[in-house]
Amino acid sequence: MKLASRLPTLAKSGTATPIEAIAAERHIEVQRQPLRVDAVLKETASGYVATINSESPLVRQRFSLAHEIGHVELFGATGLAQALRHISGEVISRTNEAREVEHLCDAFAAELLMPLKEWRSVLFKDGLSLPLLKALSERYKVSFDAASNRVMETAVRKCAIVLWECDWRGDAFKGGHAMRVWANIGLPVGSLGEYEIAPRSFRAIEGLRSGEGVTSIPSRIYLRCGEEEVDYYGEWMMYRGNPTRLVSLMIAERAGFALIRQGNRSVKERAERR
Ligand SMILES: [Zn+2]
Numbered sequence: 001m002k003l004a005s006r007l008p009t010l011a012k013s014g015t016a017t018p019i020e021a022i023a024a025e026r027h028i029e030v031q032r033q034p035l036r037v038d039a040v041l042k043e044t045a046s047g048y049v050a051t052i053n054s055e056s057p058l059v060r061q062r063f064s065l066a067h068e069i070g071h072v073e074l075f076g077a078t079g080l081a082q083a084l085r086h087i088s089g090e091v092i093s094r095t096n097e098a099r100e101v102e103h104l105c106d107a108f109a110a111e112l113l114m115p116l117k118e119w120r121s122v123l124f125k126d127g128l129s130l131p132l133l134k135a136l137s138e139r140y141k142v143s144f145d146a147a148s149n150r151v152m153e154t155a156v157r158k159c160a161i162v163l164w165e166c167d168w169r170g171d172a173f174k175g176g177h178a179m180r181v182w183a184n185i186g187l188p189v190g191s192l193g194e195y196e197i198a199p200r201s202f203r204a205i206e207g208l209r210s211g212e213g214v215t216s217i218p219s220r221i222y223l224r225c226g227e228e229e230v231d232y233y234g235e236w237m238m239y240r241g242n243p244t245r246l247v248s249l250m251i252a253e254r255a256g257f258a259l260i261r262q263g264n265r266s267v268k269e270r271a272e273r274r
Contacts, residue, residue, distance in 0.1 A: 016141040017113050019062050019069070023050065031064060038062040041071055043084070048072055059143040063109050070108030074101070095265060114143050114150045123156040128235035130216045130249050135163075144247075146240070148182040158185045158252035160232070162223075164197060166244050171209060173202040179260055185252045188225035197248075198229050200221035201236075208236050209243055221250045 023030055027047025035053040038060065040050045046193040052061045075083035083099055119136070126132050128151060135148040148161045160183035166176035178195035181187065187195075197205070204219035216237040223230050232250035239245035 004222060010247065013118055014139070016062075017066070019065050020113070020114070023065060023069055024142070028069060028072060032061070039052065039068050041068045041084075057139075057143065059141055059146070062141055063113065063143065063146055066109035066112045067105045069112065069217055070105030071101075074104060087157065100241070108149045110153070114140055114146070116154060117148075119150055120154045120156055123151065124152055128159060128249065128251075130235055130247055133249075134215075134237070145180065148180075152182050152184045155184065159183070160187055160250045162248045162250070163239060164246045164248065166197070166205075166246050168209075168243060171206060173205045173209075175199075175202075179245075185250075188228045188230055190225040190228075194225050196224045197246075198224040198231075200231075205236055205246065208238065208246075221248045223250070225238065255274060 020030060028041075029047065029049045031049060031051045032054040033051060034055050035051065038053055038056060040051045042051070046069075050065055052064050054061075056064065067143075071083055074080065080101075082097055114136075121135065123132070133144070133147055135150060136142075137144050140147070142150075144163075151157070151159075151161065160181065162178050162182075163180040164176035165179050167174040176197040178192050181192060181195070200222040201219065204217055208217045216235045218233075218235045221232045221234040223232070223234070232252065234248055234250040237247045237249075239247050
């Protein structure tokens, strides 16, 4: 994206983008206070004030600020009044145009915080895995959601990432329902609430809990949606060390092993070495 490439004079590759410094360079003063929305941008005599919701997680605050920088940059680059319409006191109209501006500023924020070229090359070199996704979200200081979105946009891998809400009785796994899905492959047609972890996956998941120091477990992932059950190569990981929140990575293998293999750390190879 051209807009974001105008900016990263301050950003070092492979690290979290210094979003506050970039805002300062753009004459955007940053304030924080509890808000009902993610952020509010106001024009001042000398530039802008971006007020960020202090009750949001820090990674979300960073994304919100990057989004607001996007509005300022879009206005600077195009002179489009629409780019700043929602800061001039007008009620945001739910027009296609307003939505388009919002999407553009989200895309800008994603590129500013997670440069596509860098992410693509890391994912291509190391091979997508859940521990890598976690490491990337920590290194770049972005949320797991934002990182998962970005992985889909890199198109390095045909895959799906699912966040599950799970039930346990003691050490026995009792099942899970999908809370979020990111996918660039076809999954069974159904609503989010219909996706369940099929019982054939339960034992692998129980291993994740008992395995000391194990952060992820390569496994076949069995997903059920109504009557239909599908399975993929993939791996399981606890989300923020919380066993009631699991993440699964599912990799398409239509083209066989060649498609799964990537770099020297493929999920399949690691599965076989265990
Ligand atoms: Zn906006």
